[in-house]
Amino acid sequence: DGGITQSPKYLFRKEGQNVTLSCEQNLNHDAMYWYRQDPGQGLRLIYYSQIVNDFQKGDIAEGYSVSREKKESFPLTVTSAQKNPTAFYLCATSGQRVETQYFGPGTRLLVL
Amino acid sequence: GENVEQHPSTLSVQEGDSAVIKCTYSDSASNYFPWYKQELGKRPQLIIDIRSNVGEKKDQRIAVTLNKTAKHFSLHITETQPEDSAVYFCAASRAGGGNKLTFGTGTQLKVEL
Numbered sequence: 001d002g003g004i005t006q007s008p009k010y011l012f013r014k015e016g017q018n019v020t021l022s023c024e025q026n027l028n029h030d031a032m033y034w035y036r037q038d039p040g041q042g043l044r045l046i047y048y049s050q051i052v053n054d055f056q057k058g059d060i061a062e063g064y065s066v067s068r069e070k071k072e073s074f075p076l077t078v079t080s081a082q083k084n085p086t087a088f089y090l091c092a093t094s095g096q097r098v099e100t101q102y103f104g105p106g107t108r109l110l111v112l
Numbered sequence: 113g114e115n116v117e118q119h120p121s122t123l124s125v126q127e128g129d130s131a132v133i134k135c136t137y138s139d140s141a142s143n144y145f146p147w148y149k150q151e152l153g154k155r156p157q158l159i160i161d162i163r164s165n166v167g168e169k170k171d172q173r174i175a176v177t178l179n180k181t182a183k184h185f186s187l188h189i190t191e192t193q194p195e196d197s198a199v200y201f202c203a204a205s206r207a208g209g210g211n212k213l214t215f216g217t218g219t220q221l222k223v224e225l
Binding site for chain 1: 113118144146154155156157158161201205206207208211212213214215216217218
């Protein structure tokens with residue numbers, strides 16, 4: 001999981017603002033995932049992508065959007081429609097035939 | 113969809129004792145069960161996983177058991193040490209890359225001196 005980078009480490013959002021979280025990987029993994037983690041809670045799936053130019057909604061997709069134009073990159077946009085965005089956001093990847101997911105270091109999003 | 117329940121939510125043990133965390137799942141088609149350890153402010157790290165073609169797997173002080181009939185799987189940590197203190201998550205998915213993992217809500221393990 002050293003091959004997964006997320007930026008920035010901390011991100012501040014103002015009311016009504018869209019912000020984009022970056023996730024990049026050099027593991028040549030096909031699948032990429034975005035999770036949200038709230039304090040003291042588990043990981044909830046926002047979106048995932050099994051191949052380039054394709055992605056599916058997870059359990060809590062409302063207020064978020066993604067794109068997968070390159071195999072290495074899976075950015076997540078937190079839109080103004082997400083009314084409670086404060087959380088720890090984790091990106092993960094997995095190989096084509098292997099279920100194991102590896103996580104990036106995370107981005108902590110805070111609302112000003 | 114899959115639902116994973118995890119117990120207990122907090123667990124406190126004395127150093128050197130064993131710790132057991134239990135999970136149940138609902139989807140009978142699930143056949144991959146990883147366990148992750150997350151230290152405060154850090155990313156979850158895979159510590160052990162098991163597939164449904166085996167009933168038990170060990171790695172030094174850590175073991176995982178699986179009962180497919182009852183849809184239960186458990187994490188066992190023996191000879192606990194202070195550095196084992198963390199949040200542990202179980203998860204379940206179907207086989208194959210690109211499949212969704214469904215996570216339990218986590219267990220805060222505290223190993224006391």
